[in-house]
Amino acid sequence: MRQILLVVDVQSTFSPPNWLVAGIERVIEYIPSIATIELHDEVHTPFQSQLGWRPAAQDTCLVVPDQVFVKHSYTPPAEVLAYLKRFNPDRVLVCGVQTETCVLAAGFALFDAGLHPTLVTDLTVGSSLDRSGQLGVRLWEHHFRNTVSSDQLLAGFD
Known part of the structure; x- marks a missing residue:
């Protein structure tokens, strides 16, 4: 399977x-693998004016994927979707921070782009609303069905 x-x-x-x-x-x-990092740019997304909070204007990814893309909102930028489409995967595995917001938004963007999002359920954490991420996992299962654990994923590589 190409993923x-x-x-x-x-x-x-x-x-x-x-x-x-x-x-x-x-x-x-x-x-x-690829990754997104969210950087603040009030012109793109009004985090500060609407929410009174903003991500950092400069930051670094804490893992080392093949490529990192910057985003300025909840959803991945068009460059991410174009990159993934060129890769032509059978499924896009998704993990990360804020399961019920940014991770879920990535799922919707992937789905709308005709890709097949699959959440890696044990490699995600939620926002301060639900740090366990279980709300996001349930929303993901409701909208996209496809989930996998990292152990299931890596079992094929042993």
Whole structure:
């Protein structure tokens, strides 16, 4: 199966737990991967004026994928979708930070682009609303059905 991993916003601004970073790094060893980092640009997305909060204007990805893309909103930019379409995957594995917001938004963007999003359920954390990420996992299952654990994913590489 041709698959690629999309890592969403695993960056300093969002203080991901060490187990998440380590788990993603383990998967990256076996599967092609890209990542997004969210950087603040009030012209693109009015985080500060509407929410009173903003991500950092500069940040770094805490994992080392094949390529990193910058985004300025909840959804991945068009360059990410174009890159993934050129890769022509059977499915796009998705993991990262804020399961019920940015990760879910990535799922909708992938779906709308004709790609097949699959959530890696044990490599995601939620926002401060639900740090466990379970709300996002349930929403993902409702909208896209496809989920997998990192152990299931890596079982084929043993």
